[in-house]
Amino acid sequence: MLFLGLVAQLPLMSDCSAEIVRFGKPVAGAFTFALLDVGVRAGIFKRHGLDIEISAFTGGTRLVQAETAGSIDIAFNTGPDMAMIFKGAPVRAVGLVSDSPLDLCLLVRPDLAVTSPADLKGKRITVSSPFAMTAWMTRELARQEGWGAEGIQLVPSASGPAFALLKTRDIVVRFSERVKNLTMYVIFASEKMIAEHPDTVRRFLAAWFETLDYVSARKGETLQVAREVTNHDEDIVSELYDLVLPLISRTGRFEQGSLDTLAGSFVDLKLLPAKPDMSKTYTEQFLVLK
Numbered sequence: 001m002l003f004l005g006l007v008a009q010l011p012l013m014s015d016c017s018a019e020i021v022r023f024g025k026p027v028a029g030a031f032t033f034a035l036l037d038v039g040v041r042a043g044i045f046k047r048h049g050l051d052i053e054i055s056a057f058t059g060g061t062r063l064v065q066a067e068t069a070g071s072i073d074i075a076f077n078t079g080p081d082m083a084m085i086f087k088g089a090p091v092r093a094v095g096l097v098s099d100s101p102l103d104l105c106l107l108v109r110p111d112l113a114v115t116s117p118a119d120l121k122g123k124r125i126t127v128s129s130p131f132a133m134t135a136w137m138t139r140e141l142a143r144q145e146g147w148g149a150e151g152i153q154l155v156p157s158a159s160g161p162a163f164a165l166l167k168t169r170d171i172v173v174r175f176s177e178r179v180k181n182l183t184m185y186v187i188f189a190s191e192k193m194i195a196e197h198p199d200t201v202r203r204f205l206a207a208w209f210e211t212l213d214y215v216s217a218r219k220g221e222t223l224q225v226a227r228e229v230t231n232h233d234e235d236i237v238s239e240l241y242d243l244v245l246p247l248i249s250r251t252g253r254f255e256q257g258s259l260d261t262l263a264g265s266f267v268d269l270k271l272l273p274a275k276p277d278m279s280k281t282y283t284e285q286f287l288v289l290k
Contacts, residue, residue, distance in 0.1 A: 018051035024075035028056035031240040034229040039211030048207040079183035090191040093282035095252035097185035101175035183262040
């Protein structure tokens, strides 16, 4: 009787009546983004009347292009991609995932004599692009160490990070410990979705926060799905689970200080000529008051 009572409180819909939502991830292998897959497989989104079709891209820029083309309705992406809104991308952030770099870290080869940030002065660090957030964080690290923004040499590379190095524990810097209050990961919705299907956006966010409660209570199941989705080993996803979950927002609300830091990074990365009005990039109208 208790089970039936709990189920009756949920907005159940049959599979045939579920609304299709085309969802995008900037990359396939990120642990944080795999949490959505856990919610989908657990049937949480279906209970909210949503059938999630997940697509993964080869970077945030490709994802923004897909959103602009109208082939993605809702997406995870990074805060830096909010700059694309000022360049005409028809999307808006509807919920904060985290104002922390989460699992972003600086790795070194095991054969290098680098054991602390102080050993990085003058070293060559690979980043995805000189205009990417990885570049900004590396420069910020150099500034914090007193070397100036050019104290570390950046080497752009399209190759992804070698997650296997996590096994050797050759992590010199966890950026979540160095960079505080930065709007780093957000949920975007297309302007079309916001205008024509606002209740869909609202139900998606409700399902996302329910998913966070679900994964917090079921580590084993979460790790199983995350391993399959990300192709990382169990010890890696287990470590990421413990690191990431406490840093994910449970309200989805944006912090002004974190938005200000992000706006400043747009100028540092030469994405925009001056700090923009970030209020034009997001809305909290679909979030439940807490």
